[in-house]
Amino acid sequence: MVIPSFCTTFLGSCVLVLAVCRSAAGGASWTYTGDHGQEHWPDSFPDCGGTSQSPINLKTWNAVHDGSLPPIQPVGYRTPDDSTFTLANNGHTVKLSLPSSMRLIGLPNNYTAAQLHLHWGSEEHPGGAEHYIDDQEYPAELHIVHYNSDAGKINDVKDKPNGLAVLGILIATGPRSNPGFANIINHLGRVSYAEQSVPIPSFNIEDLLPSNLDRYFRYSGSLTTPPCSQSVVWTVFSNPVQISESQMETLRTTLHSTPMNRPPAVLENNVRHIQPVNYRTVYVSFVMEKGLSAGKFLLFFITSSM
Incomplete structure (x- = not known):
């Protein structure tokens, strides 16, 4: 250099x-807005202008049911090999590194875990999830990123077709605190500024997942941030997980997109706009109950979880 x-x-x-x-x-x-905002991403990152971009609005009425899609089976999520994880603020999100002992079963290839991160909104714009279901917005979204370890290391495959597999977990809010997400949220104050990272105790990553791992949408898409490589096998679960309003407020207000030695700017609204589906087919692993919209499904889920 x-x-x-x-x-x-x-x-x-x-x-x-x-x-x-x-x-x-x-x-x-x-950035997400301004001179380097997402409308300008294709100028510097050509893939961001591609035809298979993410996120998308997942429409149940237009999805193709595929009964051969198996339940997602996490391996090594409960007892990670590492005693600590590294939690980092990279100025765009908060990211947690994951050990290679974690992987997925239920996909065409072996996919090894690399990291997880979050997307969220703000008090003024509470819709912070990137994917929608039937036009329904959610307050936040968790992405757990894996790479195709049959094809090589992550740097070798991250821009190749089917090189990555990402689990998308939609996040709703309710009255109860979520102990799984507390393992991350309770440490956010230690990485409040960009470029900060800390070790935190490892924990059961399955505690971040929804209860029904057999109900999901599957489609081919991209990274939702530059370079927007069209290399992702997306699995977006239909059931949201729930965190408390207090936990959501902490997520929305604790982090900064700037380093400590610069004027502080709250890290919020790190959400990419919905992208066109174009020619892609969205598959669904379950049969949606007739007349049950995503909004009613969300209300049913939250009510039944109380």
Whole structure:
């Protein structure tokens, strides 16, 4: 890497200058709004203008039932090999690294876990999930990212067809705190600013999943952030999980998109707009009850969970 001359003068003075040097030396920056916002992503990341982009509005009436889709079976989620995980704020989201002992059964290939992260809204714009179901918005969404370990390491396959498999878990709010999500949310204050990371105790990742792993949508799509590689086998569960209003408020207000040495900016609304489905087929693993819309299903789920 060639470092521009204006960087070398202050190379040891502050982290911010190093960040500017890296940006100047290569790699486009991006944000969700503004001059580098998602409308401009295709200018620097061509795949973001592709025809198989994510997220999408999952419409049950237009989905094709595939009875051969098996329930998702997490392996190694309950007892991860690592005693600690690394929780990090990368300025776009909060990310938790996952050990390679975690993998999925129920997909055409072997997929090994890499990381999980969250998307959320704000008090003014509470719809923070990226995927919709029948036009229904949810407050947040969890993505658990896996890579096709039959084809190679993650850096080798992340931009290849079917190179990644992501579990999408929609998040609703209710009266009760969620102990599984508390394992992440209770540590957010330790990574409040971008570029911060901390070790946290490992925990049962299955506690973050919905109860019915046999009810999901399946489609071919992309990463929802640059470079938007069209390499993802998406599994979006139809049943949301529930966290408390207090936990949601903590998620929406604790993190910053800026480093500690810059004026603070709250990290919120890290949500990509819904993308066209185009020619793609969305498959569903279950038969939707006649007359039960996604909104009514959500109300039924939350009521029955109380």
